[in-house]
Amino acid sequence: MDSSSLSSAAGLGTVDPQLHFMEVETQKQRFQQLVHQMTELCWEKCMDKPEPKLDSQAEACFVNCVERFIDTSQFILNRLEQTQKSKPVFSESLSD
Amino acid sequence: MADLAEADEADLQRLVAAEQQKAQFTAQVHHFMELCWDKCVEKPGNRLDSRTENCLSSCVDRFIDTTFAITSRFAQIVQKGGQ
Numbered sequence: 001m002d003s004s005s006l007s008s009a010a011g012l013g014t015v016d017p018q019l020h021f022m023e024v025e026t027q028k029q030r031f032q033q034l035v036h037q038m039t040e041l042c043w044e045k046c047m048d049k050p051e052p053k054l055d056s057q058a059e060a061c062f063v064n065c066v067e068r069f070i071d072t073s074q075f076i077l078n079r080l081e082q083t084q085k086s087k088p089v090f091s092e093s094l095s096d
Numbered sequence: 097m098a099d100l101a102e103a104d105e106a107d108l109q110r111l112v113a114a115e116q117q118k119a120q121f122t123a124q125v126h127h128f129m130e131l132c133w134d135k136c137v138e139k140p141g142n143r144l145d146s147r148t149e150n151c152l153s154s155c156v157d158r159f160i161d162t163t164f165a166i167t168s169r170f171a172q173i174v175q176k177g178g179q
Contacts, residue, residue: 071144079156
C-alpha cells in the first residue's frame with residue numbers, strides 16, 4: 001500500500017506534504033487495526049479445529065464474517081441514529 | 097481584523113464540537129459492536145437474517161434500558177444516603 005496510490009484514490013491534488021504523510025499513515029494504521037480486530041473476531045467464529053489446510057468452508061466463513069461485520073456496524077449505526085432521534089436524553093447518559 | 101479573528105474562532109469551535117460529536121458517536125457504535133456481535137452473530141452467513149437483526153435491535157435497546165435503570169438506581173441510593 002504505497003502513499004501515491006492512496007493519495008490518488010483520495011483525490012488529493014497539491015497538499016502540504018507533511019499533512020498528507022500524516023493522513024496516509026493514520027489511514028494505514030486504522031486499516032491495520034481493523035484487520036487485526038476482524039482477524040480476531042472471525043477466527044473465533046469460523047475456526048473450529050485448525051486443519052492442515054485452510055479449507056473452502058472456513059474461507060467462505062471468513063468472507064461472510066467480514067461482510068456481516070460491516071453490515072452489523074451499519075445496522076447498529078442506523079439503530080442508534082433512530083434511538084437518538086426519538087429519545088435524545090439517553091444519548092447524554094451514554095456518552096460519559 | 098479583530099472581528100475576523102472572532103468569527104474564525106467561532107467557526108473553529110463549531111468544527112471541533114462537530115468532530116467531537118462524530119468521534120463520540122463512532123466510539124458508541126464500536127462499543128455496541130463489541131457487545132452485540134458476540135451475543136447475536138453465531139456463524140456468519142450470506143446475509144444478516146431477520147433473527148440476527150432482531151437480536152441486534154434488542155441488544156442496543158436493552159443496553160440503553162440497562163444503563164438507564166442502573167443510573168436511576170444509583171441516583172436513588174445517593175439520594176437516600178444523603179438524608
